[in-house]
Amino acid sequence: MRKTSIKDVAKKADVSIAAVSQILNNKGQRFSKHTIEKVLQARDDLGYVPNSAARNLKGTHNRLIGIIVPSFxxxxxxxxxxxxxxxxxxxVNLVFLGSTDDNLQNAIYSLVERGAQALIFGKPIPNRAEVNEFLKKRHIPYLVLDQNADINAQDMVQTNEFTGGSLVASHLLSLGHRKIALILPNKLTDNMRQRRAGFLDTLSTANLSPTTIITATLSKHGGLASVHQLIQSESTAAFVLNDEMAIGVLRGLAYQNIKVPADISIAGYDDTDYAEFMIPTLTTVMQPVLEIGKAALNMILRRLDHPNLPFQTAFFDVKLIVRESTGSVKL
Incomplete structure (x- = not known):
């Protein structure tokens, strides 16, 4: 389906294309308030966004894909x-933007205004219905990673997060741990909820629940801040839902002269590139990140080539990487 043009806006507002152009470019002072309001209302009703990329790149035929992530x-x-x-x-040209929840709408509009023909969301979408309506009106397809499991996107890339959490629990149980803490970000994405569910489900099969559940910001500093509660819980192991936080936990334990894994075992999630370079190296769950990125890009390009394709999904397994930060419980 073609995108709304300035000609469509002019027709709906019953004014000339020149009038629409001047008003939308803040040069419509000579027009009446009534005419300006008609044009702006027609623009909003039709979902028209002026394409600055098209103006600046006439003669080019590159497709532009916008990717929004929470942080670089x-x-x-x-x-x-x-x-x-x-x-x-x-x-294909790619434009990457980092966005918080508060400025997500501005990030989306910025990419659309630049001429993005499709979007990939690598972060949770807080106002999902509004975003879906905004993009649908402008005929812009989008793909989500599994931080947005319950949104009505046309395409999605997922990993087996439930199994990932279960693998960590099974590993710690196999090492004899029965007093196991759970450390979470204070804002859980859909995929992190699946990790937590898999972990708790497997603990429950051993008639166990976490000795403590600690929440903190999703950062190294958040992990560091959780260490005092972790020590007080007298846990012999902890599952940290994200490697960023796990690194902070390792540092905080080192500050307190608590040895890992001799005194407490720590497991993370994501297998980020520095996990194998920590001291001790970090036991964690590996997601096939490079394959995820490739699949997401290929799927959104297929959607652009074939807009009427049925729902596309790619599903990836995860793998537990056992390193030095986990060991048998000390008797």
Whole structure:
């Protein structure tokens, strides 16, 4: 389906194309308030967004894909970005934006205004119905990673997060641990809820529940801040739902002269690039990040080529990587 043009806006507002152009470019002072309001209302009703990229790149035929992530500092998303860049065809331009929940709408509008023909969301969408309506009106397809499991996207890439959490629990139980803490970000994404569910489900099969559940910000500093509660819980092991936080936990335990894994075992999630370079190296769950990035890009390009394709999904398994940070419980 073609996108709304300035001609469509002019027709709906019953004014000339020149009038629409001037009003939308803030040069419509000579027009009446009534005419300006008609044009703006027609623009909003039709979902028209002026395409600055088309104005600046006339004669080019490159497709533009916008990718929104929560942060460029997180290695997981840095690897996804690199994978997409490595696998992008020569006729595809990628634009990456970091966005908080508060400025997500502005980030989306910015990408659309630049001429993005499709979007990939690597972060949770808080106002999902509004975003879906905004993009649907503008005929812009989008793909989500599994931080958005219950949104009505046309395409989705998922990993087996439930199994990932279960693998960690089974590993710690096999090492004899029965007093196991759970450390969570204070804002859980859909995929993290699946990790937590898999972990708790497997503990319950051993008639266990976490000795403590600690919440903190999703950062190294958040992990560091959780250490005092972890020590007080007298847990012999902890599952940290994200490697970023796990690194902070390791540092906090080192500050307190608590040895890992001799005194407490620590497991993370994501297998970020520095997990194998920590001291001790971090036991964690590996997601096939490079394959995820490649699959997401290929799927959204197929959607652009074939808009009426049925729902596309890619599902990836995870793997437990056992390293030095977990060991048998001390008797």
């Amino acid at each position: 500092r997180m290695p997981f998303f840095a690897d996804i970005i690199q994978s997409m860049q490595d696998n992008a065809p020569t006729d």
